[in-house]
Amino acid sequence: MGDILEIISSRKSIRRFKPDPIPDEMLDKILEAARWAPTGENYQPWRFVVIRDQETRNKIGDLAKVGSGSRMTAWYCLGHMQERFMKIEDPVKRAEVLRFMYSGEVSEFAKVAPVVIGVLGSLQVGSVDVPYDLSAAIENMLLEAHSLGLGGCWVHGPVASSRDAAKFKKILKVPTEMSAYKVIAYLAFGWALEQRRHPRPKLPLSELVYWEEYGKTSRPKLPLEAIVSYEEFGKREKK
Numbered sequence: 001m002g003d004i005l006e007i008i009s010s011r012k013s014i015r016r017f018k019p020d021p022i023p024d025e026m027l028d029k030i031l032e033a034a035r036w037a038p039t040g041e042n043y044q045p046w047r048f049v050v051i052r053d054q055e056t057r058n059k060i061g062d063l064a065k066v067g068s069g070s071r072m073t074a075w076y077c078l079g080h081m082q083e084r085f086m087k088i089e090d091p092v093k094r095a096e097v098l099r100f101m102y103s104g105e106v107s108e109f110a111k112v113a114p115v116v117i118g119v120l121g122s123l124q125v126g127s128v129d130v131p132y133d134l135s136a137a138i139e140n141m142l143l144e145a146h147s148l149g150l151g152g153c154w155v156h157g158p159v160a161s162s163r164d165a166a167k168f169k170k171i172l173k174v175p176t177e178m179s180a181y182k183v184i185a186y187l188a189f190g191w192a193l194e195q196r197r198h199p200r201p202k203l204p205l206s207e208l209v210y211w212e213e214y215g216k217t218s219r220p221k222l223p224l225e226a227i228v229s230y231e232e233f234g235k236r237e238k239k
């Protein structure tokens with residue numbers, strides 16, 4: 001089997017897209033990847049609404065812009081945004097970035113992504129595991145898209161509040177009873193208009209992992225006979 005870590009560690013969120021469409025075969029593969037995700041009790045509570053229609057994507061983009069604009073304006077008023085973008089030295093550039101953020105334009109990108117996928121958790125077949133199941137399916141889709149050379153972004157902010165989730169359901173004509181579906185997120189996919197060359201920096205394992213008990217950061221030494229190299233293990237497997 002190939003090492004999937006290369007695909008996992010080179011993925012990054014993409015929010016700017018070329019107008020080129022996504023071929024059906026690729027879209028099918030992305031959806032297929034979702035289907036194989038792990039799911040509590042094998043309930044498979046995921047349902048997907050694939051949206052290519054420009055008008056529908058515009059509505060989603062507008063929903064995201066309004067919500068994001070008001071959230072970011074609040075952060076701007078609290079000074080958080082200015083702090084976050086302090087490292088941009090050019091004041092004109094910094095002002096433009098801030099405007100892009102607090103206007104909500106930063107979240108409008110469903111309009112330019114050739115495919116948006118609404119991700120719904122069925123509360124009829126699912127259980128308390130619904131958000132976890134759906135998150136596993138989402139990650140599978142993002143990784144499959146990336147392995148195909150496509151860019152994608154997981155978007156939750158614009159559907160996080162129940163009011164915005166209800167608006168999203170209305171746009172997609174999803175049944176609105178509380179017990180039917182939970183809107184988990186939507187995903188934007190397309191061909192990347194390159195934003196960043198590298199993935200965003202991630203914390204090193206040394207800051208994330210404890211060994212044997214919480215707080216222990218040093219890895220315990222295994223007895224010599226228990227140490228098997230990766231190559232050696234491969235050889236044993238083949239025997």
Ligand SMILES: Cc1cc2nc3c(=O)[nH]c(=O)nc-3n(C[C@H](O)[C@H](O)[C@H](O)COP(=O)(O)O)c2cc1C
Nearest residue numbers: 011012013014015107153154155156157158199200
């Ligand atoms: C649960 C979740 C919610 C997210 N919601 C949004 C969102 O609302 N808007 C957005 O632009 N990106 C969203 N993202 C993408 C993150 O901003 C992105 O994953 C993060 O900045 C790390 O960057 P990377 O994906 O390039 O590694 C979300 C990601 C996750 C996992």
